[in-house]
Amino acid sequence: MPSIKVAILGFGTVGEGVYRILQEKREEIKISTGFTVDVVSILVKDKAKERLPITGANYTDDIQDILGNPEIDVVFEAIVGEEPAYTYLSDAIEKGCHIITANKKMFAKHGPALLKHAEFRDVKVGFEATTAGGVPIIRTVSNLLIGDRIKRIQGILNGTSNFILTKMRDEGFSFKSALSLAQQSGYAEADPADDVNGTDAFRKLMILSTLAFGRQPDWEDVPVVGIDHLESADSNDASKVDLRYRHVADIWEDEKGKLQATVGPVLIGADHPLFNIDGVDNAVIVDTEYLGSLTLVGPGAGMYPTGSAMIADLLHIIRQHEAVLVPN
């Protein structure tokens, strides 16, 4: 049975989710693809920390253990922040590895360069997990692009903001107490600034822009507003007239073919497809030339949804590149 060797960079919630699913689904993956998938190395910051016991793999704190290992076919990256993630993935591509990332901050900025580099080296880049968590928006847009044309994408791309807006409306929470609850529930980062000021949704929108339109607007031209100035009084006033605040990221091609984008709170009515999206769900509406309008709704985050998005990327790479992977 041929084997695919993988490394995981980062072993937080997402990295551990990838590892667990690969173990749990080992037999099924073997049957459906004809390959065993073996995790050989896991990059961690602190090797001394007590962790999940793993069999057949090693924890390492030295990236060279991974980049210098010619056996490795695929690198999963679940680190936070631009660097060193970008450098590690560039180096992995250069070595001929396929890469699969969940790092939206890094990928919003460096995605275009990584995609170009990967094309040149004839390896694949999986980035489903960077955007809208478990909602398979990257795969769906990729598929729609075959034989159709994307005109506009709008969506609720930050589950934390949506959770806060839901609590403010449904239960009269202040912004501050809803944010605390999100943090206690594990939905918000220790530093939630990027979630609530719109930056996180903006990054995901830029990733979708690269995919759907092959380019991004100038970042400075995009107005980015968060939900951090909304008060529960605003939310109440909206409810009185049957409207709801949603934090919406929106990008479209104008008549001149120029990309226009906005990110911010929007008041919407009951007929709008985003009206009913509550809690930590994400939702994306894609308008195309032939299909019309397609809406996807699902969990915006979580160990298993994000991990399973990365495994789906792996399995697509296996299917597309069987010939490339066989030599191992």
Added chain:
Amino acid sequence: MPSIKVAILGFGTVGEGVYRILQEKREEIKISTGFTVDVVSILVKDKAKERLPITGANYTDDIQDILGNPEIDVVFEAIVGEEPAYTYLSDAIEKGCHIITANKKMFAKHGPALLKHAEFRDVKVGFEATTAGGVPIIRTVSNLLIGDRIKRIQGILNGTSNFILTKMRDEGFSFKSALSLAQQSGYAEADPADDVNGTDAFRKLMILSTLAFGRQPDWEDVPVVGIDHLESADSNDASKVDLRYRHVADIWEDEKGKLQATVGPVLIGADHPLFNIDGVDNAVIVDTEYLGSLTLVGPGAGMYPTGSAMIADLLHIIRQHEAVLVPN
């Protein structure tokens, strides 16, 4: 430039949509796949009827012009009804052609046999257009099955019924006058019985069952109820307590691993993901082991949505089977 030769069986709305998109997207398909796609034959009932002028292809009323042509790689089928569609497609598979169908009535019943036959002959079967029109539910479920497990699928699978229910609720139409309007608007068949008595939604549910669970429940065990006994008074009563009737097809594996399914009108509240699905839209909710719950909403029918679903199937076949197709 290598060429893929295709035939189209049936030239109603859907067949013509396929032809038009293939012409309009000819250059783009060439660039993205490296293949030109040439329609060589179109099967029609009546050759004498005046039709769209076509270049490079011939109208024929003899299926042997297509089955006997060894050049043809892919057969699109957009006929209505079980036969002769099933026989034609079986014969096409036997000749080594990939097939792409929009025929839900035929595929609900004969899909399992066609899929097995195609596997044996190492050709592909595209059936995205059989279920939920432009909503890419077949592709999405196929992708989810790689590395995840489907637990339940429920959805609004008949756009005509949903249009009628919307008109009854929103504008106080009687069932009969809403149905007439659907027919005038081109949303219902000349014989709308299968749409409004639940049969059409049932068939699509069985297609999803084959895909998601690898099997179907016994057809006789599935209660199938339509919307044809609902009165506008029922709809009004529901609205008074903020509920709405939706025609929902539902299938799930019970604790014993047995498939359970129901098709019929259901009263749902404002928090339900199907509450806001109005008009001719279709919606499908897929519950999985890892991802959680994913909802897709989009146009349930139409020349371009259905045609573009079939073109997407073609382009996936081209990508997966490049080696098989190259010899032409």
